[in-house]
Amino acid sequence: MTRASVYHAYFHSTVNADIDTDAAHDRPLIEIRDLYFTRGQQQIFNGLSLNIERRKITALMGPSGTGKTTLLKLIGGQLRPAKGTIYVDGQNVHRLRRHALYDLRKRMGMLFQSGALLTDINVFENVAYPLREHTRLPEELMRDVVLMKLEAVGLRGARGLMPSELSGGMARRVALARAIVLDPMMIMYDEPFTGLDPITKGTIVSLIKQLNQTLGVTSLVVSHDVEETMSIADYAYVIAEGCVVESGTPPALSKSSSAWVQQFMRGHADGPVPFHYAASDYVHDLLAGDSA
Amino acid sequence: MNTRTQEILVGLFVAAGFAALFTLAMRVSNLSQLDTGGGYQVNAFFQNIGGLKVGAPVTISGVTIGRVSRIWYNPKQYKAEVTMDIAPSQDYLPKDTSASIYTAGLLGEQYLALEPGGSLQNLKDGDVIHFTQSALLLEEIVGDLLARMTTK
Amino acid sequence: MIDTIRSLGRWSLNLFERLGCGSIFLLRVLVGLGSLVTRPRLVVRELYSVGVLSLLIILVSGLFVGMVLGLQGFVTLSKFGAENSLGVVVALSLVRELGPVVAALLFAGRAGSALTAEIGLMKATEQLSGMEMMAVDPVKRVVAPRFLAGFIAMPLLAAIFSAVGVFGGMFVGVGLLGVDSGSYWSQMQAVVDLHADIYNGIIKSLVFGFVATWIAVYEGYDATPTSEGVSRATTRTVVNTALAVLGLDFMLTALMFGNPS
Numbered sequence: 001m002t003r004a005s006v007y008h009a010y011f012h013s014t015v016n017a018d019i020d021t022d023a024a025h026d027r028p029l030i031e032i033r034d035l036y037f038t039r040g041q042q043q044i045f046n047g048l049s050l051n052i053e054r055r056k057i058t059a060l061m062g063p064s065g066t067g068k069t070t071l072l073k074l075i076g077g078q079l080r081p082a083k084g085t086i087y088v089d090g091q092n093v094h095r096l097r098r099h100a101l102y103d104l105r106k107r108m109g110m111l112f113q114s115g116a117l118l119t120d121i122n123v124f125e126n127v128a129y130p131l132r133e134h135t136r137l138p139e140e141l142m143r144d145v146v147l148m149k150l151e152a153v154g155l156r157g158a159r160g161l162m163p164s165e166l167s168g169g170m171a172r173r174v175a176l177a178r179a180i181v182l183d184p185m186m187i188m189y190d191e192p193f194t195g196l197d198p199i200t201k202g203t204i205v206s207l208i209k210q211l212n213q214t215l216g217v218t219s220l221v222v223s224h225d226v227e228e229t230m231s232i233a234d235y236a237y238v239i240a241e242g243c244v245v246e247s248g249t250p251p252a253l254s255k256s257s258s259a260w261v262q263q264f265m266r267g268h269a270d271g272p273v274p275f276h277y278a279a280s281d282y283v284h285d286l287l288a289g290d291s292a
Numbered sequence: 293m294n295t296r297t298q299e300i301l302v303g304l305f306v307a308a309g310f311a312a313l314f315t316l317a318m319r320v321s322n323l324s325q326l327d328t329g330g331g332y333q334v335n336a337f338f339q340n341i342g343g344l345k346v347g348a349p350v351t352i353s354g355v356t357i358g359r360v361s362r363i364w365y366n367p368k369q370y371k372a373e374v375t376m377d378i379a380p381s382q383d384y385l386p387k388d389t390s391a392s393i394y395t396a397g398l399l400g401e402q403y404l405a406l407e408p409g410g411s412l413q414n415l416k417d418g419d420v421i422h423f424t425q426s427a428l429l430l431e432e433i434v435g436d437l438l439a440r441m442t443t444k
Numbered sequence: 445m446i447d448t449i450r451s452l453g454r455w456s457l458n459l460f461e462r463l464g465c466g467s468i469f470l471l472r473v474l475v476g477l478g479s480l481v482t483r484p485r486l487v488v489r490e491l492y493s494v495g496v497l498s499l500l501i502i503l504v505s506g507l508f509v510g511m512v513l514g515l516q517g518f519v520t521l522s523k524f525g526a527e528n529s530l531g532v533v534v535a536l537s538l539v540r541e542l543g544p545v546v547a548a549l550l551f552a553g554r555a556g557s558a559l560t561a562e563i564g565l566m567k568a569t570e571q572l573s574g575m576e577m578m579a580v581d582p583v584k585r586v587v588a589p590r591f592l593a594g595f596i597a598m599p600l601l602a603a604i605f606s607a608v609g610v611f612g613g614m615f616v617g618v619g620l621l622g623v624d625s626g627s628y629w630s631q632m633q634a635v636v637d638l639h640a641d642i643y644n645g646i647i648k649s650l651v652f653g654f655v656a657t658w659i660a661v662y663e664g665y666d667a668t669p670t671s672e673g674v675s676r677a678t679t680r681t682v683v684n685t686a687l688a689v690l691g692l693d694f695m696l697t698a699l700m701f702g703n704p705s
Binding site: 299311315 | 496596599
Binding site for chain 3: 073078106116133175
């Protein structure tokens with residue numbers, strides 16, 4: 001078998017398989033119905049329901065602490081909901097047995113906030129990790145795939161570096177290369193823009209857009225960076241208090257009638273979410289002292 | 293630290309561990325003195341075996357030629373019966389050999405000492421030693437001494 | 445009064461919960477050991493960090509413990525004129541007790557705490573989570589090799605400790621204090637029994653290795669994924685291993701040496 005034909009077989013089988021199933025199922029890739037989840041004393045989700053459409057970039061936004069990362073873990077099957085169901089590609093995630101769950105995860109890519117690279121191996125080995133674990137590709141083919149993915153994120157030259165030698169942005173790009181190495185049907189991005197300088201932020205934004213357009217990969221972006229997210233999202237959900245407050249396309253959201261959503265989208269310091277923490281009268285507090 | 297060096301060092305470590313185990317077995321324990329079996333068994337009856345234990349050495353002129361393998365009370369003879377395993381090479385013991393229980397050192401373990409007799413026939417597997425001397429018991433010695441002192 | 449009972453009850457329930465959690469985790473690890481047959485490289489790497497890197501402290505400690513035994517043993521035995529039995533004292537103390545126990549305690553301090561910290565940090569930096577999302581079972585890839593390596597390394601380290609200690613005792617007794625070299629070894633060889641002493645000592649160190657490594661990997665896997673959580677987990681490893689080893693030592697000693705035949 002020539003190398004070209006091996007390539008052809010590899011890509012044909014993974015990419016085209018996705019397209020065939022798309023034609024068969026018009027269902028959204030991810031369906032969340034009536035999700036309830038508690039952590040400790042806090043009720044994180046209160047009957048949350050939403051759909052993630054295939055081959056689109058969907059954004060999940062909301063204030064810090066609403067459990068957006070928790071939602072990604074629930075979708076990936078790492079956490080179990082108290083009530084409700086999550087369907088990924090037609091399968092009920094939490095009813096799957098371990099083996100089937102692992103098979104499903106191979107088709108999901110996840111980009112963690114910190115990158116979550118394995119610190120004891122270099123960049124090349126990190127990206128090659130899923131290939132080594134789940135496929136029996138010959139070494140040269142593996143090398144080619146890894147280099148192609150690194151080239152896609154612009155870090156082919158950094159392949160010999162150790163994760164400790166990478167900047168935050170570079171680490172996230174390597175993690176992205178690793179997330180796409182098995183050509184997944186979807187990628188979940190957990191706060192991909194947080195803590196990055198403008199150039200790196202712009203790089204990640206364009207990479208997410210590019211991957212969605214060229215690979216047709218369904219993208220789920222969890223973020224509270226409104227501007228960046230709105231610039232690439234096809235659809236967005238705003239989540240607060242454990243359920244969906246508002247949803248729609250970016251233009252629709254910016255014209256939303258909800259004052260709360262407007263405050264969130266424009267980043268106003270005061271509005272429905274008050275600036276001041278609940279306190280007694282100001283003048284009274286100053287003049288009367290603490291004994292009052 | 294490349295993989296090859298690591299693997300060599302791990303190999304050395306495991307080898308050192310086994311070498312230590314080997315040293316302990318060979319030089320520290322009594323392995324060299326354990327018989328590999330194949331010897332013959334001889335029985336002896338004693339009035340009192342004192343502190344003799346299974347595994348105690350069986351000696352002749354101080355040289356260990358076997359081990360005690362079984363001690364039990366024989367209700368038919370009303371005596372304690374001791375079975376000893378003797379090394380196959382030591383097959384020269386005459387039939388009238390005597391067996392005594394002595395103590396090694398002041399606080400030491402008790403052992404069986406054999407003294408050859410003059411018979412022309414030798415002990416074989418399953419034979420019985422008829423001349424035995426029981427262990428010396430402290431109470432008996434003291435009682436004996438007291439008896440002698442009071443009957444002057 | 446009620447409060448004390450309540451907190452005592454809560455503490456006991458907590459203890460049982462952790463024990464149960466740890467046991468289920470142990471089962472997962474033992475099942476995961478099967479996957480290591482195809483990946484011996486992983487075990488070799490862990491054997492290096494757990495075994496080879498602990499060698500220095502084991503050698504030095506073994507030597508000093510042996511030398512102290514030689515010295516103390518000589519001082520006491522010479523009161524009874526029994527200095528030539530020094531070999532027996534040194535060898536029996538090391539092979540039966542000090543070898544397995546002290547080596548296990550040193551192991552907990554050096555290798556056990558390192559294992560806990562390593563696994564805990566991987567948890568805190570989301571590497572374990574990342575592996576799960578890449579459909580790789582972190583118990584099989586990260587925990588199982590470390591567990592097997594600890595279990596293999598422990599008896600080897602204990603044997604090295606005892607062997608070095610015996611020679612340390614010889615150095616002090618024969619070399620410095622004038623005990624007869626021949627008596628040192630011959631008396632030792634007459635008394636130390638292969639089955640009763642050496643085998644039992646090895647069994648002890650196998651048990652200690654199992655328990656010490658189990659505690660180390662469990663605490664790491666169960667740690668709260670913050671820097672404070674990891675440091676607390678590391679401390680717990682050392683303390684819990686020490687308690688477990690000493691408790692088990694008593695039980696094993698009673699079982700093995702309790703009934704003189």
